[in-house]
Amino acid sequence: MSRRGVLGATLTVAAMIAVVPLSLALERRAPPAEGGVGPAPVLLRASILRPLLLGFHPLAADLYWLRTIQYFGAHLQTDEQIPHLYGLVDLVTSLDPHFIDAYQIGGLFLAIGKRFPEAIAIYEKGIAANPQRWELPYDLGRLYFLDLKDEAQALRWWEVTDRLPGRPHYVPRFMARLYTKTGSLETAFELWNAMYEGSDNEWVRKTAKQEMQKILAQMKAQTAPKAGR
Amino acid sequence: MRIVAIAFMAFTEAVRDRILYSLLAFALAMIGSSIVLVRLSVGGEAKIVKDLGLGAISLVGVLIAVFIGVGLVSREIDRRTIYTIMARPICRAEFILGKFCGLGLTLLVNVAVMTVGLLSLAWLLEGRWSPELLPAVLLAYVELLLLTAAAILFSAFTTPTLSAIFTLSVFVIGRLIGDLRAFAEQFGGAGLRALATGLSYVFPNLARFNISEASVHALPLGTGYIPLALLYGGAYLILFLAAAMAIFARQDLK
Amino acid sequence: MLAIKTEGLCKDYRLGFWRRRTRVLHALDLTVEAGETFGYLGPNGAGKTTTLKLLLGLVLPSAGRAWLLEQEVGDPEVRAAVGFLPENPSFYDYLTGEEFLAYGARLAGIPRRRAREQIAALLDQVGLMGAGRMQLRKYSKGMLQRIGLAQALLGDPPLVILDEPMSGLDPIGRKEVRDIILRLRAEGRTVFFSSHIIPDVEMICDRVGILLGGRLARVGRLDELLGTEVESVEVTAVGLPEPIVEELGVLALAPPLVQGGRALFRLRGDVEVDKLLRRVLEAGGRIASVTPQKRGLEELFLAEVRAGARR
Numbered sequence: 001m002s003r004r005g006v007l008g009a010t011l012t013v014a015a016m017i018a019v020v021p022l023s024l025a026l027e028r029r030a031p032p033a034e035g036g037v038g039p040a041p042v043l044l045r046a047s048i049l050r051p052l053l054l055g056f057h058p059l060a061a062d063l064y065w066l067r068t069i070q071y072f073g074a075h076l077q078t079d080e081q082i083p084h085l086y087g088l089v090d091l092v093t094s095l096d097p098h099f100i101d102a103y104q105i106g107g108l109f110l111a112i113g114k115r116f117p118e119a120i121a122i123y124e125k126g127i128a129a130n131p132q133r134w135e136l137p138y139d140l141g142r143l144y145f146l147d148l149k150d151e152a153q154a155l156r157w158w159e160v161t162d163r164l165p166g167r168p169h170y171v172p173r174f175m176a177r178l179y180t181k182t183g184s185l186e187t188a189f190e191l192w193n194a195m196y197e198g199s200d201n202e203w204v205r206k207t208a209k210q211e212m213q214k215i216l217a218q219m220k221a222q223t224a225p226k227a228g229r
Numbered sequence: 230m231r232i233v234a235i236a237f238m239a240f241t242e243a244v245r246d247r248i249l250y251s252l253l254a255f256a257l258a259m260i261g262s263s264i265v266l267v268r269l270s271v272g273g274e275a276k277i278v279k280d281l282g283l284g285a286i287s288l289v290g291v292l293i294a295v296f297i298g299v300g301l302v303s304r305e306i307d308r309r310t311i312y313t314i315m316a317r318p319i320c321r322a323e324f325i326l327g328k329f330c331g332l333g334l335t336l337l338v339n340v341a342v343m344t345v346g347l348l349s350l351a352w353l354l355e356g357r358w359s360p361e362l363l364p365a366v367l368l369a370y371v372e373l374l375l376l377t378a379a380a381i382l383f384s385a386f387t388t389p390t391l392s393a394i395f396t397l398s399v400f401v402i403g404r405l406i407g408d409l410r411a412f413a414e415q416f417g418g419a420g421l422r423a424l425a426t427g428l429s430y431v432f433p434n435l436a437r438f439n440i441s442e443a444s445v446h447a448l449p450l451g452t453g454y455i456p457l458a459l460l461y462g463g464a465y466l467i468l469f470l471a472a473a474m475a476i477f478a479r480q481d482l483k
Numbered sequence: 484m485l486a487i488k489t490e491g492l493c494k495d496y497r498l499g500f501w502r503r504r505t506r507v508l509h510a511l512d513l514t515v516e517a518g519e520t521f522g523y524l525g526p527n528g529a530g531k532t533t534t535l536k537l538l539l540g541l542v543l544p545s546a547g548r549a550w551l552l553e554q555e556v557g558d559p560e561v562r563a564a565v566g567f568l569p570e571n572p573s574f575y576d577y578l579t580g581e582e583f584l585a586y587g588a589r590l591a592g593i594p595r596r597r598a599r600e601q602i603a604a605l606l607d608q609v610g611l612m613g614a615g616r617m618q619l620r621k622y623s624k625g626m627l628q629r630i631g632l633a634q635a636l637l638g639d640p641p642l643v644i645l646d647e648p649m650s651g652l653d654p655i656g657r658k659e660v661r662d663i664i665l666r667l668r669a670e671g672r673t674v675f676f677s678s679h680i681i682p683d684v685e686m687i688c689d690r691v692g693i694l695l696g697g698r699l700a701r702v703g704r705l706d707e708l709l710g711t712e713v714e715s716v717e718v719t720a721v722g723l724p725e726p727i728v729e730e731l732g733v734l735a736l737a738p739p740l741v742q743g744g745r746a747l748f749r750l751r752g753d754v755e756v757d758k759l760l761r762r763v764l765e766a767g768g769r770i771a772s773v774t775p776q777k778r779g780l781e782e783l784f785l786a787e788v789r790a791g792a793r794r
Contacts, residue, residue, distance in 0.1 A: 051408035054401060055287075055439040058280040062266075062273065069271050098446035101272030203271045234589035238575070245577040309573045313634060316539045316567035317590040320559040481542035483496070 043087045046094030053095075061096035068092060068102075072109045085109055086118040093122070097129040101201075103136055108207065111147055119143055127160075134164035138171065142191055151178050170194050185222070189215045231319045232327040239331020243297060248335060251289050252342050258285060263350055275354045276445055282347030283365055283441040289343070290336055290373040291400055297335070298380025299392035301328040302477065311482055322474040329381055329470060336373050340366060364455050365444035371462040372438035376400055378469035385476040402428070403435030433465040485553055486642050486673035487515035487538065492547035494533050508533050509697045510547065515675055515690075517552075517641070520668045522684035523677040524784060525694035531677040532570055534694070535646050538675075539567055552642055563591065566635035570646040570677075572627055576620035580611055580630050583619060587634040598637075605633040610659065625656040632663060643667055645676035649683050661687055685780040693784060695791040701783070708783060715776045716756050718748045723768040734759050745771065 050057045068088040075082050089106030093099055103126030110119035123140035130136060141157035144150040155178045161167050162175065170190070177187045189212055196208035243249075263278045270277060302325070305311035315324065344366045351359045379399045383392035402409075406429045413425035437458055443450060494508040508530045515521045525531050536542040538549055540556050554561045574583050581602060588598035606615045609629040614622070622630065628648065635643055648664070649657045657680070664687050667674050678684050684691060685705070692702040701708060715736060721744060723731075728746045732739050734755045740747040750756050756773070763770060 051405055051412075054404040055436055055441075056284050058276075058442050058445060059284045062277040062280050065273060065277070066266070066269055069269065096442060098442065098448060099273060099276065100446075101276070105272045201272055230592065231590055234586060238586055242575065242577065309569065309571075310575055312536075312539075312541060312569040313567065313572065313574065313587065313631070314590060315541055316562055316565070316569075317587065318559045318561070318563040318592065319590055479543065481496070482536065483542065 043084070043091055046091050049091075050095055057095045058099075061092050061099055061102070064088060064092045064095065065099070065102055068106065068109075076112070080113070082109070082113040082115065085113060086115065086122070089122055090125070093125060093129070100126070100130065100133055100135060103130075104139055105201070105204070107139055107143065108204070111143055112207075116143070116148060132164060134161045134167040134171075137161045137164070138167065141174075142195075145178070146188055146191065154178060168194065168198060185215055185219055189219075231317075232323050232330060235314075235319075235324060235327025236330035236334060239301060239328050240334045243332065243335040246297075248293060248297065249339065249342075251293065252339060252346075255285055255289055255343050256346055259346060259350055263354070267354070275351055278350055278354060279347070279359065279362060279445045280441065282343070282350065283362065283369065283445070286340055286343045286347070286366060287369045287372070287439070287441075290340060290369065291376060293336060293339065294332065294373045294376040295380055295393055295396045295400070297332055298377045299384045299389045299396060301332060301381055301384065303384045303389050303392070306482060315482060321478040321480075325381060325385075325470065325474045325477055329377060332377050333374055336370065336377070340370050340373070361447045362441075362444050364450075365439075365441045368438040368440055368455070368458055368462075371459060372435050375403075375433055375435070375438075375462055375465055375469065378466050378473065382469050382473040382476070385473045385480065399432060400435065402432050404439070405436075406432050407434050407436045433462070438462060484517040485514055485550070486517045486519065487513065487521075487549075487551060487675055488553070489513045489534075489538075489549040490547055492534070492537060492549050493545045494530070494537060494542060495545040506545075507697050508537070511699055513692060513699060513702065515673060517673050518668075518671050519689045520664065520674045520687055521676070522688035522691040523675065523694065524679065524681070524684060524691055524780075525677070526679060526788060529694040530697040531694055532646055535567075535644055535675075535677060538644060539565070563638070564640050564642060566637065566640040566643040568628075568631045568635040568643075568645045568648055571651065572631035574619050574627070574630070574634075577618060579616050579618050580606065580622070580633075581615040583630065584634055584637060587637050591638045593638050601637060601639075602633075605636055608636070609633045609663065625652055628652060628656065628660065632660065636667075640672070642673045642675070645674065647678060648676055649678060649680050657683060681779075681781045681784055691780070693787050695787060700787045700791060705780065709778055709780065716750045716752070717772075717774045717776055718750060718756065718759055718763075719771040719773075720746050720748070720759075720763045721769045721771050723763060723766060727762070727766045727768070731759055731762060749776075 049060070053060050068085065071088060072082060072085060075085075085106070089102060089110070092102045092106070096102070103122055107119045107122045107126075110116070110122060120140065120143065123136055123143065126133075126136040127140070137157045137160040141154045141161060144157065145154035155175060158171055158175050158178070162171050174187060174191065192208045192211040192215065196205050196212065199205055199208070259278070259282060262281055263274075266277050266281075267274050302311075305314070315321070344362070348359060348362065351362070376396060376399065380392060380396040383395040387395070406425075410425040410429050413421045417425065440450065440454075442448075489511050492508060492511040492513075493506060495504045495506050497503065498505045511534060513534075523531050523534065533542065537544055538551060538556055539562060540559070549556045551561050552564055575586075578586065584602045584605065585598060588595075588602065593601065602615075606612050609632050611626060611629055611633065614626060614630075619627065619630065628651070632645075632648065635645065645664075648660050652660065661683060664674055664676070668687070668689075688705060690702070690704050691708065693700045723746055725741075728739055728741060731746075731748065735748045735750055737749050748759060750759060760770060760773075
């Protein structure tokens with residue numbers, strides 16, 4: 001090998017070796033990332049973002065949806081605080097107003113985080129954008145009934161559901177129960193059970209199953225003292 | 230007959246330039262990303278795969294249309310291969326049309342194979358076929374043809390690099406123009422409104438060919454939307470190609 | 484019938500940053516008869532290639548008109564009867580020789596079956612029989628020139644236009660191209676070719692035109708152009724004593740060349756030749772040769788170039 005070749009090879013190898021410590025040193029001096037579960041998500045206004053995506057906004061909605069799930073999952077396991085969740089779901093559903101799963105699951109997430117006004121806002125946004133989809137008023141009715149114990153509102157949204165194509169057969173039954181105001185635990189159980197049966201989504205099914213088990217435990221607790229008396 | 234010969238030669242060249250390898254990249258990207266997505270996402274898996282597939286069909290096609298399109302004619306001139314061709318009894322317009330059809334055919338094969346791949350993947354995820362995606366693919370293809378014609382038009386009077394920049398600008402402006410016009414109408418003065426309106430007739434409103442959102446959610450389109458969009462695209466196609474032919478007909482092949 | 488005719492054909496190019504209008508061809512009037520082999524001569528940049536491209540519609544005239552086979556150029560159909568080989572031809576290098584010729588045949592509108600026969604025959608004719616299935620990227624320069632000739636001959640065109648067909652070829656390649664042109668001439672076809680390699684032109688042309696600075700300087704039959712020029716006669720004598728050689732030297736244009744008993748005299752005309760021959764025989768010498776010296780095309784060409792430079 002010529003002297004120039006040796007020099008070149010030496011330099012190349014030296015550069016390759018230098019890369020690792022250099023990048024580590026740089027890493028140490030870089031501004032620290034926010035601790036815990038990562039930085040707050042960057043939220044842009046959908047009205048500005050959407051045109052700039054040149055028609056690829058559904059894809060952007062998908063990416064933000066993945067970000068939403070990450071955010072929810074990370075905070076659910078740690079501090080149970082999800083202040084940015086509404087902003088994320090709102091952005092996703094503004095970028096793709098027909099993304100039904102995002103309204104449904106986003107609403108469920110918000111309800112789990114006990115952020116009910118935000119959950120209601122998401123469902124109502126979805127209903128306004130997709131007036132022909134029964135799933136959203138149905139879910140909103142369930143939210144009123146189970147979480148807020150507001151039977152009048154629940155009935156109102158199930159009435160909306162009842163008029164929409166493709167609604168499940170059990171909606172009138174729930175409405176009848178509400179009219180007679182009987183058996184709230186049984187209704188709750190049936191509601192979750194309907195959700196469990198009706199969904200293909202693993203996460204939704206798991207959540208519904210947990211809720212059903214809770215209600216079963218409650219029912220047992222109610223019946224046990226009676227039996228003891 | 231001669232147009233067909235030129236078209237097939239342009240197709241052959243694209244194939245031998247390994248353009249169709251983009252299909253392989255598409256397949257890998259689709260399969261890889263859908264495996265990741267199905268693990269990561271809660272809800273919307275099929276929608277995400279469809280968005281991704283339609284987006285990739287459009288994006289890969291745009292890149293091919295722009296970067297192959299600007300070289301269709303200029304490369305022949307640069308490499309001096311055009312002399313033996315144009316010394317044959319063919320006219321300049323036939324040459325332009327043949328080249329256009331050749332890239333159109335390349336894009337058709339590309340889009341068709343990608344669509345079959347996307348539909349198969351959606352079938353695996355959902356257990357049913359998604360024919361509602363086909364109109365979106367059809368209009369995306371029309372958009373690609375428009376960009377091809379624009380690329381040929383620009384390359385008829387300027388360098389390939391500038392042509393590529395101009396053609397990409399047509400894509401960006403075309404996809405933005407509807408929003409720009411709405412924006413101008415909401416916030417702009419009379420001058421801005423007039424400018425936006427003028428631009429919206431010079432540039433085709435390419436957002437009209439992007440119905441992927443509606444297709445993925447199986448939303449109804451207005452009656453006669455697809456035929457109207459095809460006519461709209463056809464009109465701009467004729468304008469672009471006619472301009473390209475007119476310019477190329479007056480050009481010296483030095 | 485006229486194979487080529489131009490009337491006041493002009494071409495301006497816009498050159499440089501300011502796109503200044505520059506005339507590269509000045510009012511060309513040229514006719515080539517059917518069946519002629521015409522050599523179009525000129526130094527590089529004289530406008531030869533521009534003329535050829537004008538004839539084929541590759542560039543458009545700034546003024547004037549042109550006809551091929553008595554049809555005005557501009558109508559693409561004219562070119563159906565014309566074969567063209569561009570200068571330093573370059574083709575789709577991903578095609579094989581056969582594929583390239585088949586493409587040319589399709590563009591020329593030759594039916595497929597006839598094209599197949601012709602392609603085989605042409606490959607044979609240009610000596611590329613074994614290379615038909617080879618990609619053009621693997622062709623040597625000489626092979627490219629030959630496949631270019633083959634594509635120019637597709638469809639048996641009565642008029643063949645060749646731009647510098649012999650440039651860049653080795654002596655063998657030049658001879659092969661020359662032989663092909665001579666064969667075309669024997670077949671009665673019109674061959675119009677440009678060149679700056681004069682001996683090639685001299686050997687095979689019926690007529691030549693000399694283009695200088697975009698203007699046609701001379702055009703005519705070779706014997707006309709050359710025959711009217713100053714001639715000299717070279718006489719070689721053997722066995723002359725040295726004093727006689729010196730004595731005869733006064734008749735010659737230049738001092739005689741003496742080598743190994745042979746003396747070479749350059750004489751102006753017949754009178755001098757007569758005198759010299761008589762004296763040589765008287766002196767007991769022998770005449771080895773008498774060669775009239777015509778002016779060659781090369782000298783004519785150089786003289787024209789020099790004259791052009793003075794103008």
